[in-house]
Amino acid sequence: MSETLLKVRDLRVSFGRRPGPPWRRATTREFVAVDGVSLDVGPDETVGLVGESGSGKTTVARAVVGLVRPDSGTVTVDGHRLGPVGQRPAALQRAVQMVFQDPRSSLNPRMTVAAIVGEAWRTHPVSAPAGDRTAALHRLLDDVGLDASVARQHAGELSGGQCQRVSIARALAVKPRLLVCDEAVSALDVSVQAQILRLLVDLRASHRLSMLFISHDLGVVHQIADRIAVMRSGVLVEQGPAGEVLVAPRHEYTQALVGAALELNTES
Numbered sequence: 001m002s003e004t005l006l007k008v009r010d011l012r013v014s015f016g017r018r019p020g021p022p023w024r025r026a027t028t029r030e031f032v033a034v035d036g037v038s039l040d041v042g043p044d045e046t047v048g049l050v051g052e053s054g055s056g057k058t059t060v061a062r063a064v065v066g067l068v069r070p071d072s073g074t075v076t077v078d079g080h081r082l083g084p085v086g087q088r089p090a091a092l093q094r095a096v097q098m099v100f101q102d103p104r105s106s107l108n109p110r111m112t113v114a115a116i117v118g119e120a121w122r123t124h125p126v127s128a129p130a131g132d133r134t135a136a137l138h139r140l141l142d143d144v145g146l147d148a149s150v151a152r153q154h155a156g157e158l159s160g161g162q163c164q165r166v167s168i169a170r171a172l173a174v175k176p177r178l179l180v181c182d183e184a185v186s187a188l189d190v191s192v193q194a195q196i197l198r199l200l201v202d203l204r205a206s207h208r209l210s211m212l213f214i215s216h217d218l219g220v221v222h223q224i225a226d227r228i229a230v231m232r233s234g235v236l237v238e239q240g241p242a243g244e245v246l247v248a249p250r251h252e253y254t255q256a257l258v259g260a261a262l263e264l265n266t267e268s
């Protein structure tokens, strides 16, 4: 096993049409959303990826989980290079799981919680419990702070916070090594946000998880990240230990972000 769990190197992702025939080139400009991003996440480490809206954070996350194909650069987990979803060996696909921003739209409202977790086990049979599945499901729900009775409920009947707990349970069901959380608490009320954040901090320790935790909110990232990486306009402008980045930011953009977060804090 390598020292670094996730290694992203020189990642570049663009959107838009590729240059077409020479006579149309002027109308087929690409948009570079992520340009030359390199970052590492170590075992048991949480890295916070911050930056304003549109800076490219989600695109980095989607490239890490294989939902967008980079133009160039590499993503490796434990030294194994990851291709797009569907082309990854099952063990690697299982190793990296994502928790999305809006739990209501990432779960099928007509499925029961038991069926949602069961589907994860069907997709990754090696992680399915060998013995009593109901008991395993109840343990998993307990891990994420949900009562066993929730298993029979449909996702559409649950609150936003409960849905996010189910999303986390679904991710944990396949025993990942790295959880990519993309604005995982942003859509929730402030009090629920704090509960889910607490849950993620606890699970990180109890399940020995590494995390790439994406948020536009420095205050939230401050509560969970060991290291912080700052993105602006598709480029990583600064990264370092959370304490250093927050207390003594070097890049002027990070200084502005920290200043704005402090201002919000004193206003509230």
Ligand SMILES: Nc1ncnc2c1ncn2[C@@H]1O[C@H](COP(=O)(O)OP(=O)(O)OP(=O)(O)O)[C@@H](O)[C@H]1O
Residues within 6 Å of the ligand: 015, 016, 031, 033, 051, 052, 053, 054, 055, 056, 057, 058, 059, 060, 216
């Ligand atoms: N599928 C896509 N097609 C075209 N452009 C895209 C696509 N996905 C993202 N983009 C663009 O890439 C840029 C980066 O978007 P991204 O969602 O990665 O930023 P972000 O930092 O996560 O922002 P937010 O917090 O608002 O989601 C944006 O300008 C966005 O409009």
